[in-house]
Amino acid sequence: MIEELFQIERDAYRDSVIHRLDARVKIAIAFAAIIALVAVPYSTMVYTVGAIFFLFFLVLWVCTRLSPVVYAKRLMTIVPLWGMVIFFQIFFKNKYYTEYHVFMSLPLGISIYYESIEFAFILLAKFIICISFIILLSSTTKMHEMLEGAARMGLPAEFALALGMMIRYLFVFGYMFRKINETLKTKCFDVFDRQLPYRYRLRQLGYTIGTMFIRSYEQGERVYTSMICRGYGRESYLFVERKPLKVREWAFLTLSLIFIIAVPITIWLTAIRLF
């Protein structure tokens, strides 16, 4: 997971037209796409809207000049966890359908319904598209730029300061974790080494995690002291300078938002006419 953090950072530090866009533009597009897709009613209409949004995402991804493998890997780390939640939907009825038809009956009175399968697929489509836009945002925007963008868009000052510190110390502890790992390797300790007794490995792992906790506690104390030294108080906030968007960023944002809003509305109107 720690290496993933550094990999995300490396990707965000690359250069492309999408990387160079102001963070606010990317945040607005990502959230607009997510809101638009979530707002589409639970019907097969989601597939069409999802497919068009996914095409839009693919165009943007190609512009980032990042490998599709990066996207696939990141998606694969997220999908299994939420995929299970989505998978279990096939066993349950939900409020979006009035009639249910049994697709398969299982022992212990468990049934799989056609409608539930459809619902799970719709959910999966929505989930993948939403996550794809988040992956696009995180892979092309440096963390501090994302925070500055959010602060410029009105994120409360208290949150911005706390998130800023979180970003800073995420990397400090990332490096600390790396160093501890290197020390363990230097001393030929491998937690998966079956030649070493299980209890011993567990104990060493416990010590390592404990050390991390103690170090983070001590670090917290020292950081707080140095914050106090620099006048930290209730009114403290993260300093973010004003930065107007460029004309081409406004143009890109406007066109993207029009597209994101127009697609579901057009498909919805077409569906109404068909009926």
Added chain:
Amino acid sequence: MHLIETRELCYVYPGKVAALNNINFIAPRNARIAVIGSNGAGKSTLFKHFNGIFKPTSGSVLIRGEPITKQNSKEIRKFVGIVFQNPDDQIFSPTVEQDIAFGPTNLGLDSQTIHHRVHEALKVVGIEHLASRVPHHLSGGEKKRVAIAGVIAMEPEVLVLDEPTAGLDPKGVADLNTFINSLAKKYGMTVIFSTHDVGLVPEIADYIYVMDKGRVVACGTVDEIFIQPDMLKSVRLDVPVIPKLLKSLKENGIEVSMAYTYTDAEESLLRAFGKRS
């Protein structure tokens, strides 16, 4: 009236660990003061009293003749800037620029003034090119400079540096020496720093406090302190190489005058060997 003065200052850590014992310390205006001592001598603990982070168990700390109270603590922290040993403890914002702006924002300045102060501080420590960088991409020396800039941006009159050379390469140490000297000469600041690198002291200090086990065991000018090798050895320190060498040459019959800095020693040796009149 002294900028900083401690009178019979004592401090006991929780668990009844005595850290400071009857410390009398004075920092006048535009002075360069070194606090030397081995590990655990109480140098960092003493520094934390200078801006009210620690409250004395007994005795007093006076800043410009006034004791530190809850009401004036913000003003005191603007007046006395402390740079800690580990820059990772002091750089807590996502970018260098934002970190340096942290102090000025807390002083309630407007964004234009903050911007000006940040860029002035970056210029003073020579890291304008690092403004938009993230701290974890910086080297140890660069982080140290960012930490100093963060304090400089608050425009303190006294700069306290805890082990400023720790973890720096020789070039970093040389740059820091020049910087500390410029603070006193160019900006009229009082600089107080701790170190156990005695070789560094004559280059950047006018006055020295020697600490051991929470006590000030000696204080005086560079000449007064480094003339006492036995005292320094008793507190696990040593005389710098240059005066040690000159003393040895003198004992072996070579007529050299005592010097503590590199430039003075060069002058003294050239004169002794007849290369300069």
